[in-house]
Structures are given as C-alpha cells and as structure tokens.
Amino acid sequence: MTEWTTLLPIKILVTGGNGQVAHDLVLLGKQDNHFKMIPLNASELDVRSVVSIQHALDLYMPDYVINTAAFNKVDAAEHELERCFSLNRDGVRNLAIECGALSIPLIHLSTDHLFDGHYASGYVEDDDASPLGVFGESKRQGEEFLRQYHPKHIILRVSWIFSARGDNYLLRTLEKARSSTEIEAADDRQGCPTSAADVGRVILAIIKQLHNGAEAWGTYHYCGAEVTTRYRFTEAVLAAAGQYEALKTTSLLPVPSRALHIEVERPASSVLKCKKLLSTFGIRQRPWRSELMAVLRQIYQQK
Ligand SMILES: NC(=O)C1=CN([C@@H]2O[C@H](COP(=O)(O)OP(=O)(O)OC[C@H]3O[C@@H](n4cnc5c(N)ncnc54)[C@H](OP(=O)(O)O)[C@@H]3O)[C@@H](O)[C@H]2O)C=CC1
Numbered sequence: 001m002t003e004w005t006t007l008l009p010i011k012i013l014v015t016g017g018n019g020q021v022a023h024d025l026v027l028l029g030k031q032d033n034h035f036k037m038i039p040l041n042a043s044e045l046d047v048r049s050v051v052s053i054q055h056a057l058d059l060y061m062p063d064y065v066i067n068t069a070a071f072n073k074v075d076a077a078e079h080e081l082e083r084c085f086s087l088n089r090d091g092v093r094n095l096a097i098e099c100g101a102l103s104i105p106l107i108h109l110s111t112d113h114l115f116d117g118h119y120a121s122g123y124v125e126d127d128d129a130s131p132l133g134v135f136g137e138s139k140r141q142g143e144e145f146l147r148q149y150h151p152k153h154i155i156l157r158v159s160w161i162f163s164a165r166g167d168n169y170l171l172r173t174l175e176k177a178r179s180s181t182e183i184e185a186a187d188d189r190q191g192c193p194t195s196a197a198d199v200g201r202v203i204l205a206i207i208k209q210l211h212n213g214a215e216a217w218g219t220y221h222y223c224g225a226e227v228t229t230r231y232r233f234t235e236a237v238l239a240a241a242g243q244y245e246a247l248k249t250t251s252l253l254p255v256p257s258r259a260l261h262i263e264v265e266r267p268a269s270s271v272l273k274c275k276k277l278l279s280t281f282g283i284r285q286r287p288w289r290s291e292l293m294a295v296l297r298q299i300y301q302q303k
C-alpha cells in the first residue's frame with residue numbers, strides 16, 4: 001500500500017460551501033497540505049440539478065465529495081416539504097448516482113433527528129430510524145438512496161451543531177441573552193452538542209484513512225462528549241459568555257419542551273453512541289465544553 005503522505009494533495013469537493021460545517025471543515029482542510037479543498041456554494045453546485053453536479057465533477061475531478069448541503073429548518077420543513085425533500089432526499093440521490101458512476105467516494109452528513117428519542121441510553125447505527133417530523137424523514141430517505149446507489153459512501157450522523165456562524169442554538173441563545181432578562185430552556189430534551197469544527201476534524205480523519213486503503217464504508221455516529229440537556233447547555237453558554245460581556249439575562253428557567261410551543265416535537269433523547277467510529281477509525285469524542293470555549297473565543301474575537 002502506498003503511504004498517503006507521499007501522494008498529491010487529496011482533492012475534496014464540498015457541497016453547501018457556505019454552510020456552518022462546510023466553513024469550519026474547509027478552514028481545517030486548508031491548514032493541512034495533504035488536502036486541497038474545493039468548497040462550492042449552491043449557485044456553483046446545485047445538488048438538485050444533475051447537470052450542475054456533472055459539470056462540477058468534470059471540472060474539478062475530486063478524489064472525494066463531502067455533502068453538507070441540506071435543508072435544516074426543522075419546523076419550516078413541515079410546510080416546505082418540496083424544498084426539504086428536494087435537497088435532503090433528491091439531492092443526495094443525485095450525488096449518489098453521479099459520484100457512483102465515477103466511483104468517487106461520497107461522505108454525507110445526517111442527523112440524530114432520524115430517531116424518535118425513546119432510547120434514553122442512546123442510539124447505535126443499526127437502531128431503527130423512526131423520525132418525528134418531515135426533516136428527519138427527508139434525511140432518512142436521503143440515507144436510503146445513498147445506500148442504494150453508491151456503495152462507496154460514509155454516512156456520518158451528528159447532532160446539535162454549534163459554531164461561530166450560521167443559524168444555530170448557541171448564536172440564538174446569545175442573541176436572546178443580550179435582549180431578554182429571562183430565558184427558558186428545555187430540561188427534558190437530552191443530546192450531545194457538537195462543534196462544526198469537530199465535525200470537520202472527524203471527516204478529514206476518516207478521509208485520511210479511506211485514502212490509505214481502509215474499506216470501511218457505511219454509517220457512523222459522531223457527537224461531542226458528555227450527554228446534556230438543552231437547559232444545561234444553555235447554562236454553560238450563559239456562564240461562559242458572561243465572562244466576555246454583560247448579558248441582559250438574569251434568569252434561566254428549566255421548562256418542559258411542550259411549554260415552548262415548538263411546532264415539531266424534538267426527540268426526548270437523541271444521544272448518538274460513537275463506539276463504531278472509535279473501533280473502526282480510532283476516532284475519539286471530544287468534550288463539547290472545550291469546543292464551546294473555543295467557539296466563544298472566536299465569536300468575541302470577531303466582535
Ligand atoms: N445544524 C445542525 O445542528 C445539524 C446538521 N446536520 C447535517 O449536517 C450537514 C451540514 O449542516 P449545516 O452546516 O448546519 O448546514 P447549513 O444550513 O449551515 O448549510 C447548508 C448549506 O446548503 C446550501 N444549500 C442550500 N440549497 C442548496 C442546493 N440546492 N445545492 C447546494 N447547496 C445548497 C445552503 O446554501 P444557502 O445558505 O445559500 O442556502 C447552505 O450553505 C447537513 O446535512 C445537516 O442536515 C446534522 C445534525 C445537526
């Protein structure tokens with residue numbers, strides 16, 4: 001087997017190049033000269049269009065494709081079914097068929113929202129998917145198409161992503177903390193927060209091993225270490241952010257999720273067990289608390 005370090009940089013095309021995971025993933029990849037990162041935004045590569053995908057693959061001839069493009073608005077998905085399925089299901093099918101035809105491995109991101117949340121002890125990769133809403137169902141069907149059309153794939157299911165940009169719970173909490181004296185947070189929804197940069201680290205570590213000959217195709221779970229609740233996560237955010245700025249919020253209230261009047265029920269517990277990733281690739285979970293500190297540092301440096 002050839003040592004991967006002796007080869008030309010691994011060309012990695014990233015769909016959804018403006019998204020939060022793509023941003024941090026590309027940044028990390030650019031810091032490592034084993035990789036050549038090619039992020040493409042929706043106008044450069046539209047996953048809904050076969051022609052657009054074919055054009056990009058012909059033009060860049062990547063060694064790997066990472067699909068981060070998605071429709072991620074969990075409540076809006078209930079009303080925007082067509083858009084949601086066209087990205088999360090049909091877009092994945094299009095990529096699977098086109099990458100499959102050229103035998104380009106496809107790394108795809110999926111979600112904890114595949115599960116109904118009744119296993120408080122956590123989910124393994126083979127557990128039955130039973131989504132509670134349209135978003136989860138669209139991602140479930142995208143996964144199915146990928147398995148059907150392209151054997152050389154990795155599906156990486158992740159959860160509760162936060163980063164210094166984009167639309168995420170951390171940034172929304174900070175906004176509220178600057179404008180409201182009181183914040184309510186669900187203490188009956190448990191899961192594992194994961195930084196976008198950490199997802200990027202894991203994907204690049206997987207690719208290095210695939211490139212070295214590991215034929216470990218299939219579905220894996222990854223999330224930050226330490227199971228928590230939305231309430232506990234919010235508490236950690238407020239405590240850490242309070243060291244950087246005077247926040248308006250003085251009271252954080254634990255509430256049941258139903259009191260928040262959210263349209264789609266979230267899984268009560270969506271802990272992803274990550275043992276398979278550890279035993280196959282030797283990749284360990286990082287604590288989300290240290291990732292949170294790093295992201296807050298970034299946020300306040302940007303300000
Ligand atoms: N965010 C989270 O908490 C979680 C995310 N995931 C999954 O991780 C992946 C990355 O998520 P995240 O980075 O948060 O997503 P973002 O919503 O930040 O990024 C998604 C990107 O997809 C782009 N996009 C929209 N339409 C198209 C299209 N037709 N063709 C190509 N690109 C398009 C968007 O572009 P534009 O902005 O121009 O519309 C956006 O930049 C997704 O698969 C998501 O489902 C899984 C679990 C948790």
Ligand SMILES: Cc1cn([C@H]2C[C@H](O)[C@@H](COP(=O)(O)OP(=O)(O)O[C@H]3O[C@@H](C)C(=O)[C@@H](O)[C@H]3O)O2)c(=O)[nH]c1=O
Pocket residue numbers: 072073074075111112113158159160161168169184185186189230231257260262266
């Ligand atoms: C509005 C609000 C929500 N919550 C809780 C309820 C609910 O469990 C959760 C909803 O927050 P979000 O909308 O950020 O989370 P949600 O849309 O469920 O976020 C998800 O994004 C998709 C793409 C995923 O795949 C998931 O892993 C997850 O991160 O937050 C509060 O605790 N307080 C509040 O004020």
